[in-house]
Amino acid sequence: MSPVKQVQVTFGCAEPERVARFWCEVLGYVVPSPPEGFATWDDVNRSLPPEDRDAWFACSDPSGVGPRLYFQRVPEGKAGKNRVHLDVRVGAGLAGEERLAALQAECTRLVALGAVCERVMPADEENESCITMLDVEGNEFCLD
Structure with a gap:
């Protein structure tokens, strides 16, 4: 069996x-360059039939290490809890108050971008602090 070479995470969204x-x-992450023959992604969009315009978008890790993220338009809205979510590892290697401060600083930055802070979970006897959040369309993710 050959090893997996790449992973893409796909989001359904409006x-x-x-x-x-x-x-x-x-x-x-960065938005990849448009395909050859197009100066911008708007040019790509305008070349598509109306029903296919704005149907998807992608972004990728400029270092090539992280997975590509792909966003596809779906007709239905979000109906329940995500079965899969991203953990954004901003507190890796930190503990206690230092970790919580790093998480809260990132939370503040992301709220300014349109995210919602759903719940701050301070460290307890078993777990380090983490923060659950919602992205701009209500998809859950964690600051960990």
Whole structure:
């Protein structure tokens, strides 16, 4: 069996470009260049039939280490809790008050980008602190 070479995480959403650009800001990701023959993604969009315009958007880790994120338009809204979510590891290697301060600083930055802070979970006897959040379309993610 050959090893997996790449992973892509796909999100169903109402506004793919808006959600993709939010995640670019969260993760330091970038929007790939448009395909050859197009100067901008708007040019690509205009070349598509109306029903296919704004149907998807993607972003990727500029270092090539992290997974590509793909956002596709779906007709239905979010109906319940995500079965899969991203953990944004801003507190790795930190503990106690230092970890919580790093998480809260990132939470403040992301709220300014349109995220919602859902719950702050301070450290207890078994777990370090983490913060559950919602992205610009209500998808759960954690600051860990």
